[in-house]
Each structure stands twice: as C-alpha cells, then as structure tokens.
Amino acid sequence: MSELVLYDGAGVPSPRRVKICLLEKGLPFTIKWMNLGLMDQKAPGYLKLNPTGLVPTLVHEGKAVYESNVINEYLDAVFPNPPLVPKDAYGQARMRMWFAFENDFAKPFRDAVYETMGKQRLQSTGLTPEKLREEISKRTSNEAYIRFATRVLTTPKDDELVAERQLLLMEKMAQMEDQLSDGRTWLCGEQFTLADIALAPRVDMFPVVGVPDLYTRLPNIGKFMERMKARPSWEISGQRPEPGETERVVGRR
Ligand SMILES: N[C@@H](CCC(=O)N[C@@H](CS)C(=O)NCC(=O)O)C(=O)O
Numbered sequence: 398m399s400e401l402v403l404y405d406g407a408g409v410p411s412p413r414r415v416k417i418c419l420l421e422k423g424l425p426f427t428i429k430w431m432n433l434g435l436m437d438q439k440a441p442g443y444l445k446l447n448p449t450g451l452v453p454t455l456v457h458e459g460k461a462v463y464e465s466n467v468i469n470e471y472l473d474a475v476f477p478n479p480p481l482v483p484k485d486a487y488g489q490a491r492m493r494m495w496f497a498f499e500n501d502f503a504k505p506f507r508d509a510v511y512e513t514m515g516k517q518r519l520q521s522t523g524l525t526p527e528k529l530r531e532e533i534s535k536r537t538s539n540e541a542y543i544r545f546a547t548r549v550l551t552t553p554k555d556d557e558l559v560a561e562r563q564l565l566l567m568e569k570m571a572q573m574e575d576q577l578s579d580g581r582t583w584l585c586g587e588q589f590t591l592a593d594i595a596l597a598p599r600v601d602m603f604p605v606v607g608v609p610d611l612y613t614r615l616p617n618i619g620k621f622m623e624r625m626k627a628r629p630s631w632e633i634s635g636q637r638p639e640p641g642e643t644e645r646v647v648g649r650r
Contacts, residue, residue, distance in 0.1 A: 412453035
C-alpha cells in the first residue's frame with residue numbers, strides 16, 4: 398500500500414472531509430497534527446507543500462495535494478472503489494456545484510469560528526501576548542499572522558459580528574434544507590458522494606458558531622446528518638489529538 402500522509406488540525410472541518418474519504422475507501426493513513434493557533438500552517442516548510450497556508454494537505458507517494466475537495470477527487474481517481482463521484486457528467490456537475498455552495502459560505506463561517514472556538518481555544522492556553530508572539534515567530538516572520546493571532550487572544554468576543562455572520566449562514570442552510578425537501582437520501586440523489594462529504598463536517602459545526610438547534614429548525618438537514626453520522630467514517634474522522642500527540646496512524650493493521 399502506497400503511503401498517505403495527512404496534515405490535519407484538531408477538530409476542524411476541511412481535513413475531516415479527507416479523513417472521511419480515506420476511511421470510506423478503507424485506506425490507511427498517517428495524520429500529522431498541526432497547531433493552527435500557533436500558525437504551524439504558515440511555516441515556510443509547510444508553505445512549500447501547500448502555499449495556501451491552510452490544512453488539509455495530503456502527501457501521496459511524495460506528491461502534495463491540497464484543497465479538501467481537490468484531494469478527494471484525486472483520491473477517487475487513484476483509488477476508485479467504492480466510487481464517490483457520480484459517473485455521469487451532470488451528476489459530477491451537481492457534485493461540484495455543492496462544492497461551490499459550501500465554498501461560498503466558508504468565509505463568513507471562518508470569521509465566526511475565529512470569534513468563538515478560535516478565541517476560546519487560544520485563550521484557554523493561558524498564553525500571554527508576548528509568549529504567543531515568541532511561539533508564532535518560531536514558525537513565521539510575517540507580522541500579519543502575529544497581529545491576527547494576538548487580536549484573537551486579547552479582544553473579547555465580537556457578538557455583533559457573530560450574529561451578522563449567522564444571518565448569512567442561515568440563509569445558506571435554508572437553501573440546503575429546501576434542496577433536501579424532495580426526499581433524496583444524499584445531496585446528489587441516492588448515491589453517497591463527495592458532495593455529502595464536503596457539506597457534513599461544516600454543517601456539524603453550527604453549534605460552534607452559536608446555532609445549537611439547526612437540526613430542529615431545519616429537519617431535512619437534521620435527517621441528512623443522522624444518515625451521515627450512522628456511517629463508521631463519521632466517528633473515526635472526528636477523533637482529536639491527545640495532548641502532546643504529533644502523529645497518528647489510522648487504519649493500518
Ligand atoms: N478551501 C480549503 C479551506 C481550508 C481551510 O479553511 N482550513 C482551515 C481549517 S478548516 C485552516 O487551515 N485554518 C487555519 C488558518 O486559517 O490559518 C479546503 O477545503 O481545503
């Protein structure tokens with residue numbers, strides 16, 4: 398079996414997509430945990446693999462692939478069983494339109510996540526702004542990242558910003574609810590595809606951005622997520638690193 402290495406962050410949605418895809422295909426892989434609060438993802442060595450400075454990156458036989466949906470399409474092409482991409486051209490177009498749909502609300506989502514989970518996590522480390530600067534400076538010399546992280550650490554949660562982002566996000570969720578109202582099992586119909594894998598990890602994070610009752614407000618999404626959570630790949634892909642853990646091997650016997 399060829400080697401697959403995944404650069405991941407703790408409890409974040411984009412790498413989870415890749416883990417679900419790898420698990421659905423029964424592929425063993427090694428996770429390398431990145432500390433996103435301390436900007437591991439902006440270190441020059443990592444930027445050589447992935448110039449977007451984000452996770453995930455998958456390295457397969459020494460070749461780096463980034464962008465979660467691109468990675469998953471690559472995996473489906475190299476390891477075609479079970480297929481997770483529709484065979485017909487329109488099915489593929491529908492799947493990619495779901496990718497675009499998700500990508501469209503990723504920005505307001507990220508803003509809200511930094512105000513909530515990001516802030517909470519960084520503040521719970523007990524780091525002082527000076528220590529944070531020192532730690533981040535070991536990874537990157539770009540002052541913009543240091544200032545950004547310092548703002549996350551030192552400013553109180555911006556409730557107004559979070560409320561405004563929620564309005565944008567709920568508009569998108571209402572559209573997804575409407576699409577699912579025709580009774581389809583998965584987003585592209587009866588076949589479980591990369592579209593479902595693209596959306597579910599993001600949808601699962603709505604409690605993090607202050608919407609704990611999404612599934613009762615939008616029951617078709619609730620049922621879609623129940624089906625998703627019944628798949629073994631869901632639980633395993635949600636595992637987080639133990640304190641101090643840097644690597645984890647998944648699925649190798
Ligand atoms: N479109 C990218 C989005 C990747 C992304 O936003 N990754 C987040 C974690 S879910 C990240 O690396 N955040 C760190 C940062 O913002 O510096 C993908 O699907 O791979």
